[in-house]
Amino acid sequence: MWRDAALVAGKDLRIEARSKVALSQVAPFGVVALGLFAFALGPDRAPMVSGAPGLFWVAVLFSTVLAIQRSVSVESADGARDGLRLSGLDPAGLFLGKALAVAAQLVVLELVLTVGVVLLYGAAVKTVWLIAVACLLGTVGLAAAGTLYGALSAGIRVRETLLPFLLLPVVTPILLAGTRIWQAGLAGGTPSDATPWLHLLLAFDAVYLAVGVVVYGPIQEAT
Amino acid sequence: MAPAAPPTPALSLRDVVALSGRFPLLAGVDLEVGTGEVVLVEGPNGAGKTSLLRVAAGLVPVTSGRLTVLGLDPERYRTAVRRRVGMLAHASHLYDDLNVRENVRFAVRAAGADPGRIGPACERLGLTGRLLRTSAAKLSAGQRRRVALAVLVARAPDLWLLDEPHAGLDASARTLLDELIGEAVATGATVVVASHEPELLEPLADRSVTVSGGRVTGERSIRSPVADVPVPVRAVGSAAPASGPPVERVGSAEPAAGPPEGVGSAAPAAGPPEGVGSAEPAAGPPVERVAHVA
Numbered sequence: 001m002w003r004d005a006a007l008v009a010g011k012d013l014r015i016e017a018r019s020k021v022a023l024s025q026v027a028p029f030g031v032v033a034l035g036l037f038a039f040a041l042g043p044d045r046a047p048m049v050s051g052a053p054g055l056f057w058v059a060v061l062f063s064t065v066l067a068i069q070r071s072v073s074v075e076s077a078d079g080a081r082d083g084l085r086l087s088g089l090d091p092a093g094l095f096l097g098k099a100l101a102v103a104a105q106l107v108v109l110e111l112v113l114t115v116g117v118v119l120l121y122g123a124a125v126k127t128v129w130l131i132a133v134a135c136l137l138g139t140v141g142l143a144a145a146g147t148l149y150g151a152l153s154a155g156i157r158v159r160e161t162l163l164p165f166l167l168l169p170v171v172t173p174i175l176l177a178g179t180r181i182w183q184a185g186l187a188g189g190t191p192s193d194a195t196p197w198l199h200l201l202l203a204f205d206a207v208y209l210a211v212g213v214v215v216y217g218p219i220q221e222a223t
Numbered sequence: 224m225a226p227a228a229p230p231t232p233a234l235s236l237r238d239v240v241a242l243s244g245r246f247p248l249l250a251g252v253d254l255e256v257g258t259g260e261v262v263l264v265e266g267p268n269g270a271g272k273t274s275l276l277r278v279a280a281g282l283v284p285v286t287s288g289r290l291t292v293l294g295l296d297p298e299r300y301r302t303a304v305r306r307r308v309g310m311l312a313h314a315s316h317l318y319d320d321l322n323v324r325e326n327v328r329f330a331v332r333a334a335g336a337d338p339g340r341i342g343p344a345c346e347r348l349g350l351t352g353r354l355l356r357t358s359a360a361k362l363s364a365g366q367r368r369r370v371a372l373a374v375l376v377a378r379a380p381d382l383w384l385l386d387e388p389h390a391g392l393d394a395s396a397r398t399l400l401d402e403l404i405g406e407a408v409a410t411g412a413t414v415v416v417a418s419h420e421p422e423l424l425e426p427l428a429d430r431s432v433t434v435s436g437g438r439v440t441g442e443r444s445i446r447s448p449v450a451d452v453p454v455p456v457r458a459v460g461s462a463a464p465a466s467g468p469p470v471e472r473v474g475s476a477e478p479a480a481g482p483p484e485g486v487g488s489a490a491p492a493a494g495p496p497e498g499v500g501s502a503e504p505a506a507g508p509p510v511e512r513v514a515h516v517a
Contacts, residue, residue, distance in 0.1 A: 083316025
């Protein structure tokens with residue numbers, strides 16, 4: 001399983017390194033979204049700083065949809081998905097590999113957006129490690145849930161519109177927990193302030209990783 | 224001393240029905256392919272040739288009937304079966320952003336095959352020098368086909384499923400493909416090949432089966448003097464066992480349910496005229512299939 005996961009993740013990251021879709025399209029989209037939120041909130045710094053955690057995660061969620069759609073579309077061209085099925089790869093390894101590649105791209109995206117939040121909104125990060133842990137756990141959950149729902153929508157002609165409709169409501173816990181932890185991180189809060197939300201993120205990650213490992217294969221065969 | 228058990232067929236379909244939604248892709252196919260055999264699958268557009276290969280590859284689930292691939296149930300032993308089956312399909316299964324070498328390497332490693340065979344396979348298919356570093360997006364249709372063939376050669380599967388393998392290939396590549404098929408069979412592999420150009424493959428094939436309306440409607444021996452035979456066709460959903468008597472519509476020109484293009488066409492199937500398309504029911508018990516082992 002791990003060998004297959006590494007193989008698939010390596011392949012997807014190599015494709016990203018060549019096409020640079022995440023770097024040249026997804027990340028700029030996230031920055032543009034942050035900029036638009038800043039315009040909507042007006043010139044006052046206070047509402048921007050207080051809204052920064054939520055706006056960061058909304059921008060991450062929207063960008064995640066694009067990253068997942070790209071991950072799915074890579075397998076849609078030239079019957080590549082059939083090629084993967086025919087190769088006899090372990091479906092669990094395939095799921096973990098696809099999710100790992102998406103997660104790697106999201107980490108870069110979140111770094112870019114964090115810098116954007118600091119520069120555009122004037123937010124000061126006081127507890128860096130809390131912000132980092134929130135991003136890490138949120139990334140794992142988004143990549144796992146996104147890869148799973150991406151596979152569900154893969155065989156459908158209207159997947160571009162169906163995927164956000166399926167995925168965004170499901171990842172609401174990440175938006176909620178991520179925002180609360182970020183608020184604690186920006187305010188210089190203690191770990192105890194964020195503990196319940198960290199637990200929520202951990203539970204979300206565990207559930208979607210476990211479900212993905214179990215059902216990704218049957219979903220692939222059925223779609 | 225007990226008599227030796229008959230060899231396990233490389234591919235066996237018994238009254239196999241496969242659906243895409245409610246649309247019948249295969250409507251009760253009976254086919255047995257012996258190990259080392261080369262079987263040519265003929266038939267008009269939409270007859271079910273590609274569906275037959277996709278079912279054999281485990282890409283389309285069997286709705287009813289029994290399918291064994293290399294002696295295994297592909298539903299139960301999915302990974303084990305797929306690693307021993309190679310398919311050359313209409314699509315090349317290539318990633319446009321990867322170059323030729325990367326595509327072949329990924330496909331071969333994903334299938335758990337020996338990466339040491341990648342170099343010789345690419346060389347054999349003429350994928351050398353700069354071509355190896357060319358991204359798949361820049362390849363012609365024929366070159367993409369060569370890459371897909373290189374993957375197949377490097378994987379060296381036990382069962383080769385080839386769908387219109389000559390399509391898009393130039394004369395030299397067609398000759399090479401024929402050589403590769405011959406070499407694969409010589410090493411014990413089994414080949415099932417669907418083609419609109421049977422004349423190109425007949426020199427390699429042991430047997431030809433005709434598919435029409437999602438059923439095998441006829442078969443003929445190519446390498447042995449056994450006479451061509453019509454195949455008894457059962458009604459879809461018939462509970463009759465595979466070895467039972469023919470029920471109806473032997474060689475019937477009656478259209479099959481469903482497919483708008485080709486499948487169910489009243490046009491006679493391409494290939495052997497004997498038996499196929501005849502309205503005359505077959506007399507007597509079902510004719511035993513001719514199976515050759517090369």
